Amino acid sequence: MKQSVNSLSVLFLLLFLWGCQKDLLNTIPNDRISTEIFWKTETDAVLAANAVYTYMAEDADHFIGWDCMSDIVFTNPTGPQEASISQGQFNALNSRISGDWTRNYAGIRAANSFLANVDKIEVTDPALIDRLKGEVRALRSYFYYQLVFLFGDVPLVTSELTVDESRRVTRDPAKAVWDFVASELDAAAAVLPVKQSDVGRFTKGAALALKARAMLYAGRWQEAADAARQVMDLGVYSLLPSYKTLFSYQSENSPEVILDIQYVQDVYSNSIFQALAPRSVNANSKWVPTKKIVDAYEMKNGAAITDPGSGYDPADPYKNRDPRLQYSVFVPGDSLPNGKIFNSLPDSKTGDAVGSSFVVSPTGFNVKKYVNKEDLAHPGNCGINLILIRYAEVLLTFAEAKTELNQLDEKLYDALNKVRQRADVNQPAITTGKSQAQLQNIIRHERMVELAFEGQRFFDIRRWKIAGEVMPGKVYGITYKDDQGQLQTIEVPGWTQVWDNKNYLWPVPQKERELNTNLTQNPGW
Template identity: 45%
Template sequence: MKKIVILFILASFLGLSGCDLNDELNTVPTGAVSELIFWQTENDALLAVNAAYRELDGPGLAYLVTTTDLAMHAPSGPQTLYDIAVGTIDPTNYAIRDYWRRYWIGVRKANDPINNIDKIESGDADLLARLKAEARFLRAYYYTMLTTFWGDVPLVTETLEIQDQVSRTNKTEVVDFIIDELDAIAGTLPVSYEGDNVGRATRGAALALKARVALYNGRYAVARDAAKAVMDLNVYDLYPDYERLFWYEGQSSSEVIFDHQYAVGYSYTNYISRSASSLGGGSGIDPLRSFLLKHEYKGAEDPENEYTGLDPRFGYNVFYPGAEMPNGEIYDSRPSSTTDDKIGSSEFATNYGFNVRKGIDWDIDGANAEQSTINFILIRYADVLLMFAEAKIELNELDESVYSAINQVRTRPTVEMPAITPGKSQNELREILRNERTVELAFEGLRLFDMNRWQIGDAKTEPALGIRYRNEAGEWVIHNRNLLRNFRADRDYLWPIPQEEVEVNSNIGQNPNY
């Protein structure tokens, strides 16, 4: 699918010609490819659908973890994710506005080919049908994100005029629409692609997205059946090396169901920006001690080294004091450190003593880490297995398939955690499953959504703690910046509608208590 990236520039230009991006209606960006020049050939359809892929989430999604209980972002001024993290979120927040804008641009770009491909009178009918199904998948993805962040949102399937002021549709109705759309297109989308088409929406992606949106909205039977349908395709499997799944060698592997793809010369991921200062990073994501404590030990805990015997996924995801870094150095963020990773030593250094390791393929990207082209995985098979298990647990269907799904993830080669044994209660399995999602899917952009649907936002108000180390007196100390984070259960499970949107659309309203 790398070819899609090359076409983004032209397709996006055509799609936005005649209007400035900043002038687009934020609720439902208008403007379509001119019918005078488009909708004549298969290539017109291809360009338009390729443009709709451009608004997919990428590595920026990982930064959402800094608004949860597991990580923080360095103070970065007003109107950022930091405001959300500490509970001072308001409708003028720029980060919220940017997510809102991008998803609505995605909806507009997807609506364009959906409403116009049928005008093409000649060409490969199967190809055109597939392209239209891809656009419907992308629209379903953007609406999944919109409803997950904001709840009720306008349901728009046609091009609007700039002066149109649309009202929000009840979230339940929008979710019904998403599921119906995914049902309608799953059979049209191929099970897999070859060559340059790898990375496009597949049948498995449609079914997995259906499982996700159903699970997020408490439709457990639908989620169970959709996840099982993905499993029954028999085309997906867990990649044997957890760490390398997120390196170049894991791209397009049998675990990847859908991802945002990148290409040299056109788009980059810059994974290093969220990582260690000594590697050239900016500590954009600061994992907290609370993330460490989510991990189990394979044996007895060593009181002198709490990282010994820990679930290996912690070390694959995080740099911790004493860990070997990919450049051969030993990571040392203690206050006594003489390295660039010394806690709080610069604006680029960690504030809590941990840094993100996930997604850094140093052997390939080390010389130019800011221009990594590792794809960002949006849906993978481990998530499907855990969604299947969670749906079954919530339905109280505690059979062998639940244990099998969880244990496949836990016992992956390179992880090899002890299997969960049968006989657990529903509550016990629920807690096991939730913890497994937290550890397995770390820094992939899903924790915020999990916390919101599990209604555990108050966990974010626990002290934001960092590494444990020995002070000058030889006493164990846990780093504490005494940061207070707030969470309002009557407000913060949804984001506010951006203020600029409220001001230009009198029908949009605002979410409660903003």
């Protein structure tokens, strides 16, 4: 993908040069590349496939933002549209909702255009074209799995449409869309290589891992388990021994990464440090952890902090906890990227003191994943790659699908315990003999803490239909001792979350229904 950035730059440069030639202006539109001069060479095919990737990259720009519409992340300040979704105060005019519809369908249109035109090219390397077709079909599936999950029935468009045709499409049943996603990813996996020399592109493993996720979301347990097993059997992926460094520059392109977005500082960068890091290191604390996710991490002995025999001390709440807590969340007493100590207590008089500013975390916690000292001097210009799918998720998908199938065998426990017993995590193994219900709870907990701040919680609480249990109520933060030595817990002021079951499906955007009256609306909206 780093090479792809340069390729896209070439594409735009060619567009500019063509637009400057007066002889071409007489016959060819100067606001796009005409098919009369494009779709001639294999380079055109590469450039067009690269353009489809940009729509997936747009999703990565706000992928942690998915979690802020769940119970584990709070949006700060509360202006963004994700905050109103989290609070249950939104409708079909919400810009985040319309933006996700538009972005995904724009990606689908680009993919359909590629597949409709690529065979016009005079081919010298058929394997290249087959690979690019596989990548684009996988990308189109990526866009569709999000649409069908978010909106349910959606138009299933697989060819280029005219403007008039696009205003007459209707919503296809969700089942048909899930069927399409599954078959397309199978077809893509059949032609994609196990490894790509140009990292960041879809591989066989990425297509299968995406199918495993999609089928898990669709509740198609056997298909999810089978796809996850295929990824595991490829033998090219493994867990990085160090969870602590998993989201650092030194671990980019590790064997755990299955699909990511590749970034380059100064060329194609992101602002993840600025969004997540504490205010005292020149960042904005845009998405901050809640007490709920911090409390979810077990003690080092594997017991929940609510277990009377766990050894949990409310006055020293971060001691002897699952190591993934210290690797994922800045808590009071942690070292910051600049070497100073993070102190978010309200009376600390530091740059991170709760309540001292609107760009300070109102919960007293900050996300630590992706916050690297290399970006300290340029928090809005980061080159760290953002991971979309990693091997730990595949293992947990396999374990969950097997549990739902009631296939409670050693393979299930092995996958689950590999995640829990990563070298620098080493939580106690889950012993055999658990019931299906017990394993469901264990795996749901494991996904919550292992994949925290990676955009999965939003989808999980909706597909498990537990959002009505976990979303409503106040948002809380750190617990600390006040001047009288009494324990106090931060409550985000003026914020109460509510839930309505109609929210399990987003409303079809109002502007789309105004443009196309054939689009029906979801129940309750």
